[in-house]
Amino acid sequence: MWDTIIIGPFINILLFIYNLVGQNFGVAIILFTILIRLITYPLTAQQLKGTKKMQELQNDKRWLEIQAKYKNDREKLSQEQMKMYKDIGYNPMSSCLPTLIQFPIIIGLYQAIIRALASTPLELLGLMRFIYDGVQDAGSMIPLNSSFLWMDLGLPERLHVPFLSFGIPVLAIVVVITTYLQSKLSQPATTSSNPGDQSAMMGNMMNIYMPFLMGYLAYTLAAGLSLYFVISNVFGILQYGLMGKLNWKNLLPKGNPKVSGSNQQKAIDTKKLR
């Protein structure tokens, strides 16, 4: 079922684009990635809505009261926070949802790339079975040209320079950077510094671990998938930019953080004392 619903269509779309762009598999992956991002745009938009709700919540009086009241009782604080999320119709997972939804797409795309770049007779035979009869001329297209710039898209990417005995994983590095940038730039500008705030904690975790996870995958898996990661991240940043939702301030060092949550309450209390 997986092959019929995901792999087969992915392979054929990739090959269709491949043929269209003069049999360049790297460009085919890039265009396919953009297509996927456009199709999953509604999820991205939903994520932004949720983020906006969260931002508004940060300044809600009731939210601030809860932060102050249960600051020493994390369990109760979490419960009350979840109640508030329900009231406003916000799901903390919605910020992760586009990423999670992309996992089967990533796995499917990876399998499609590896199958398309068949490197043994058995694999080539398997690839030919995926190609839709009458839609594409398999015989004239295969084997695919797996070279793109300095890479072999079917192998982990390494840039070999004369004075180094090892290859530099350029794409893996770019994946780490772009994943980090996308996470940071798409994060709301005001983030609660309350240690009990689960959504903020999850967001911070994602910002740290996701780039390294994606970088590890880019380092070990085929370059074609790494190319997908890079283009997906860059396109994601562009999408956010076009919607006016990029928060460049998140890239700055936090010298003078904007107060929020319990810090704001402390500021109020301090003002009262004066």
Add this chain to the structure above:
Amino acid sequence: MKYRKSIYMAIFLIGAVLFSSCSGSGSIGNSSWPGMSVNGDTVYLSNSTVVYAIRMADGNLTWKFPAEAKTTTHFYAPVYSSGDQLIVGDYLNTLYSINPQTGAQNWTFTEATGRYIGSVLVTEDQIFAPVSNSNLYALSTSGQKQWVFEDSTQALWAQPVSDGSLIYQASMDHHVYAVNPRTGEQVWNLELDGAVVYAPLLDDGTLYATTLSGTLYAINTKDHQILWQSAIDSDGWGSPVMNEGTLYLGDLSGQIYAINSVDGSQLWKVEAGGPVVGCGNLTPNGVVFVTETGDVVFVGFDGIKKWTRSIEGKLYGRPAIGDDRIVVSIMNGENLLVAYDFSGNEVWTFVPAK
């Protein structure tokens, strides 16, 4: 808080490992069907981590190479037997010379950065080794590199063939190249309509090559002109075999064809019962093919099916003929080899010891 962080870290690590596993191997596959060849009274089988030498008469193992299999080395290219040595390449860029009597290693060649998918060709004093990195290597018979032909733009899976004056190398880049065996210089090339997986048949100055686009070409080696081309119903994987001016080949739709070698006209076709992923082989009374669905099909030269035997497993490549036996190699079956006589009676089976 620290506990939660550890949980998230563990989730991410597990996710990374699972993702890598679900996505398949790190980059490229490492398996194919067994490669088989015959020399005299011995069948050589390249299968996974081992090359077997098996007696044609009774299916008993003579030796295996290496004696202790290494999991990192994979052999699927057919062994080439050249008198005093056997030459076989693996999927880890190493070409081996093996003593045919003992199975001991003579030498290795490791300069090629690719896999050996097809068999080498050995002439009187040279070895020609096609590699998946798109290069054709010429070596001395003691394994010293002489030249490298780098004009192909895609992998070389087909064994080269020679008429004594030129080497003809079919490529996955849709070309057939003629190469000077002494210098490695290209003499001519001809573009076809698809990739050529198997070595073309060379007969009396004509090359017969099948492409994955389902076309059989007859090419004049003197002036590299196409004498004729004939379309078959589906993608063609293996090259034809010839008997008395008639070519026999199968295709992936499961048809077996007889084609006139003079003008490419179809004489007859018959259903094999499954995809033919390889070449046929000649016996005195007909042609034998194997199918992916596990059938051994014996067809007379008149197009009448004489017999069919079904085997558990998948059959690819070319059946071996020798000593009045037909030997087929099996993938994903109970046995690794099965031998029949020309009447279709099973003579022996071979299962490697675990």
